[in-house]
Amino acid sequence: MLIPYNTLVVLLGCALLGVAAGTVGTFALLRGRALVADAIGHAALPGVALAALVVGAVGADPRSLPPLLAGAALAGLLGVLAVQALSRTGRIREDAAIAVVLSAFYAAGVALLSWLQTRPGAAQAGLSKFILGQAAAMRAEDAIIAAAVAGACLLVVLLAFQALRAASFDPDFARVQGLAVGRVDLLLLGLLVVVCVAGLQAVGLILVVALLVLPAATARLLTHRLPRMLAIAAAVGAVAGAGGAMASAWRPEVPTGAAVVLAAAAMFSLALLFSPGRGLLARGAIRLRRRLSADTDHFLRAAWEAQEAAGAGPGTAGDRWASIESVAATRGWTPGRARRLARWLALRGLVACAQGHVHLTPLGATAARRAVRAHRVVEHHLLAAGAADIASADRLADLVEHGLPAEMAARLLPEPSALPDSPHALGKGTP
């Protein structure tokens, strides 16, 4: 299939727009300016309407883009300055100031647009597309303007990378070093305004904030390194931008902005679920593994101590059968949970199960001995360090022993060492 020239240019323009939004958005996110981008987008509407009014009044081409974008940029900038002025009065906080300015400017824009639509003339016909974005209505020269603006933004971000990073991470330190942090912030603000305005026609002013935030947030889930984060955000932005433009080209009734944002949101959701380091699934798996490992230690220790309580000496405690019920009672588990754990431990070859009792295998006895020693050493340590009483030492040791960093565990538990006696009585009454 041959893509028409106009569509191709619009597609590439939107992709480049996504790249610029991803990179500028990365720093906006890190500097805590995501909501400011939202304010800029909404504040741009009255600027567009006023510019259209002026263009119509002087009789210039009503479809000409530059005056509309200039109006949008001015209004957006004005909106941000209003936010800063409001929060500087100290009467309301910045989030409230943003909400006030965003809605007030947007309301003014909507009112102006409605009024424009009652006036004769063609100037107002296409203005509502700025609200939700309509890439299909873009002409090649509009796309080239957007692409050029986006490209310039990208270049500035790359050139100012070090300064933007320093000001985002630790502005006070950067200031002491002599970096003009105020000017860097202004640069970032300017970039945000420019990207918002460049994206007005394609994505629309309501949703342009999503194109700034979503790719950056997606990238943050996937990497810990800033250069990589910039690259991933740029790629996500490009895919979302091009995808949205394509959807709009095929089905002109679909608002481009919605398509772009949905594409970006889909990528964000995937990253949130499946990111290997920070994804929800990976986190859940780690939590499950930790809990299982703690439960394993507790089960083995309870089985061991049940046999000690039944009269086995420290050397022979691994050799007898312990009832799963007594393990459950010691740990305060339901019998069902203890049985499930016993089956799981049998699968791993740590115990043998028969008739509601468990017997530690040699592998299991070694693990049980290690768990018992870890617990008792930590208990004794806590008691020596002034833990209030034995029961609380026991409880604290349960919490602490699994999370010991390797170097501390090595200091507390030199291998090999004798098994210390439990500081408290063993058996069913133990907490």
Add this chain to the structure above:
Amino acid sequence: MSAAPPPLSVRQLTVAYGERPAVWDVSWDAPPGLTAIVGPNGAGKSTLLKATLGLVPALSGEVRFFGRPLAEVRDRVGYLPQRASVDWDFPATALDVVAMARYPRMRWWGPIPRRHREAARDALAQVGLADLAGRQIGMLSGGQQQRVFLARALAQDADLVLMDEPFAAVDAATEEAIVQVLRDLAASGRHVVAVHHDLGTVPAYFGSVLLLNTRVFAAGPVARAFSAAAIAQTYGARLPVLEQALLSGAEGGGG
């Protein structure tokens, strides 16, 4: 050269948040070597430090570093902010953070040149974190994060380092590392001014002290200025019993 200007000199400095003065008419010369700024919570210790660096606006007063305004000697002044002042989830490695200390000496575009990267690695090694250079800062323990900040201050290679609560909430290994770094700095003729909250360790770690509670209560060598009377005055009735006991113990041991 006997009349070399002090590393830090403050004249009639007053800072206020809203209507309450946080620092009132402070005139003070930091002596060479290691100096602690000590005082109760809310005494304006951190505010004084930040005001000298221009991070909070002063109502009045004059600040000189080595006899000159800060703008002329920025490369001689290092800073260790409080650990809680930044977001540790920032996408950067320990080495990235330490290398930020070298920005003023680098061109402002392109990758970090090798010799600055090496300087950053050396600083990390000096605080015992050579192995963790590539770790994301959010995955470091609190004490390790504090040492990353210390390494960043070292990598600035400054003659005077201002430290804001370097010992706040750190583990024993980190406290040892910081003390060693302080001694190394002093041995190489550098100066340190540190906001410090633990009265008991002042005589062991520092040579001079500034007792501050909005205004100056005493200043000078620890042996002279850090007296029980001056401390009691500075803290008013607010010195906890435990601190008093620690203090008398430290005085008995030191003197």
